[in-house]
Amino acid sequence: MKKNILLILSMLLILSMFLSMGYVKFFGKSKNIVEEDISANVSQHLKINIGREPLTLHPGLANDSVSESVVFQLFEGLTRKELWGQTVNAAASIVKISDDQKTYTFTIREAKWSNGDPVIAKDFEYAWKWILDPNNKSSNAYQLYYIEGAQAYNEGKGSVKDVGVRAVDDKTLEVKLANPTPNFYDIVSLGAYFPINSKVNDKNPDWAKEASNDYTTNGSFQLSEWSNDNKIVLEKNKNYWDAGMVKLEKISMLMVNDPEQELSLYEKGELHSLTSPIETMMIDEEMFYTQSIAGSYSLKLNTKAEQFKNTNIRKALGFAISRQEIIDNMNKKKVIPAKAAVHPAFSPENKEGYFPDYDVKKAQEYLQKGLEELGYKEASELPLITLAHPNNETVGIAEAIQKMWTENLGVNVTLGTFENRETPNYEVALIESFSPYTDPVNILESFSHAQSSNGWQNEEFENLLKQSKVETDTDKRLELLQKAEELLVDEMPIIPISFSTVEVIQSKKVNNVAFPYPGQVQFKWASLE
Numbered sequence: 001m002k003k004n005i006l007l008i009l010s011m012l013l014i015l016s017m018f019l020s021m022g023y024v025k026f027f028g029k030s031k032n033i034v035e036e037d038i039s040a041n042v043s044q045h046l047k048i049n050i051g052r053e054p055l056t057l058h059p060g061l062a063n064d065s066v067s068e069s070v071v072f073q074l075f076e077g078l079t080r081k082e083l084w085g086q087t088v089n090a091a092a093s094i095v096k097i098s099d100d101q102k103t104y105t106f107t108i109r110e111a112k113w114s115n116g117d118p119v120i121a122k123d124f125e126y127a128w129k130w131i132l133d134p135n136n137k138s139s140n141a142y143q144l145y146y147i148e149g150a151q152a153y154n155e156g157k158g159s160v161k162d163v164g165v166r167a168v169d170d171k172t173l174e175v176k177l178a179n180p181t182p183n184f185y186d187i188v189s190l191g192a193y194f195p196i197n198s199k200v201n202d203k204n205p206d207w208a209k210e211a212s213n214d215y216t217t218n219g220s221f222q223l224s225e226w227s228n229d230n231k232i233v234l235e236k237n238k239n240y241w242d243a244g245m246v247k248l249e250k251i252s253m254l255m256v257n258d259p260e261q262e263l264s265l266y267e268k269g270e271l272h273s274l275t276s277p278i279e280t281m282m283i284d285e286e287m288f289y290t291q292s293i294a295g296s297y298s299l300k301l302n303t304k305a306e307q308f309k310n311t312n313i314r315k316a317l318g319f320a321i322s323r324q325e326i327i328d329n330m331n332k333k334k335v336i337p338a339k340a341a342v343h344p345a346f347s348p349e350n351k352e353g354y355f356p357d358y359d360v361k362k363a364q365e366y367l368q369k370g371l372e373e374l375g376y377k378e379a380s381e382l383p384l385i386t387l388a389h390p391n392n393e394t395v396g397i398a399e400a401i402q403k404m405w406t407e408n409l410g411v412n413v414t415l416g417t418f419e420n421r422e423t424p425n426y427e428v429a430l431i432e433s434f435s436p437y438t439d440p441v442n443i444l445e446s447f448s449h450a451q452s453s454n455g456w457q458n459e460e461f462e463n464l465l466k467q468s469k470v471e472t473d474t475d476k477r478l479e480l481l482q483k484a485e486e487l488l489v490d491e492m493p494i495i496p497i498s499f500s501t502v503e504v505i506q507s508k509k510v511n512n513v514a515f516p517y518p519g520q521v522q523f524k525w526a527s528l529e
Helices: 067-076 119-131 150-154 198-203 258-265 309-317 323-330 360-374 392-409 440-445 457-470 474-489
Strands: 045-049 077-080 087-089 092-097 104-107 166-171 170-175 222-225 231-236 248-256 287-301 336-337 386-388 413-417 430-435 492-509
Touching: 067 170, 067 222, 067 231, 067 248, 087 092, 119 150, 119 166, 119 198, 258 474, 287 309, 287 392, 309 360, 309 392, 309 474, 309 492, 323 336, 323 392, 323 492, 360 392, 386 392, 392 413, 392 430, 440 457, 440 474, 457 474
Parallel strands: 045 248, 386 413, 386 430
Antiparallel strands: 077 087, 092 104, 104 170, 166 170, 222 231, 231 248, 287 430, 287 492, 336 492
């Protein structure tokens, strides 16, 4: 690696989109961004790599890291996290909260869409009800269940007329909540609460499928080019209400998933960043440590499959894995066996977890119970298990698990790959995740029946989550969440494998890249020097 590296955000894109620290991180010098002097000789064109094609650029559908990494530059909610971590007004200029904390009234500021249309209250009401419409099949719908009538409408048990969001006039949005929600002011900054241009969507429902005049945005940037499997180009949105704070003129996002090709492009000056693991990089005086990323590997079991409807079979597979052996072979720093669902960064007690790392005897006992319940005599009679993993980086983990299951339990396992883990055409999927939330309820909620695609249902688990949302006593609320997690882990519709902490480094030549939420990266204040 050359001595003076221009810029390494090192996992800023693929990994930073999953960051799991619960506060804003900013890069570069701690300057007052209002007074920052951007040299006229430095091109404000950031060239980065997002690794692959985003699944969608519709803000109501985006729920994977790559899609969100683009969408969060293009749209803005009623509130947002500013550079230093405080939630502030964004598309809303005034927010009024009723004494019972069940009614929020937002005054929409004077702002325009990228095509010049005014941003109005209807655009928010329209977008939220679009997500909740069961015909649109948005997996983000559960994030709006705080709103009165939202869950019933989304589940086909209620009417859109009963959803508690209403544009009183062009500048006033009234939101009624099902229960008092003290942090709703923070929640409306999430992507599920972004607006869409209702006028454009009425005219062209497919507006979000390509870069065109109909792709209108209300955020810091607008979409100027979208070349499938090649690159996405964003340009500064001149109509953005706070355009004076936006320093970057352009962001080019390449879709390169070959590390050697990525390195070659970097050395030619065609990329400003590398997403390779930092352990392999040379560190020099141009770079410095910035933060840690908390992530995890786990196995997601399709409980609609015959053998995985059985809890004992699932637990047999979970207990038959030596997580420490897998970690030792991964050759990565700061990785520990995962014996819980929530990362210890959020729940420190989970470092110990709910079950032993490796217990073959117990695994075989669970297996025998499961076989008897399913009417089998031998493990070899179970249907073939397909263990899917996402890429070449995870094949070693998948092979290790395949070997342990075969040797310890005698089950038949084959390996496969997948692109979208939400597609339920797998028996077992190895997933790497970086939670976009710091609250355990949101992490656990992703395993609820309403949100998860793997078919697992547990009424007590769902009730505990519901109770936690209305419990105002912090200690009691955490107890409810711990009980929910214990239930989840005990039934093992997911099998935790490892918790990781990755150190991120970057050049001193980039300033003010923010991470308002662990799953997001924001370039509104970013600049190059």
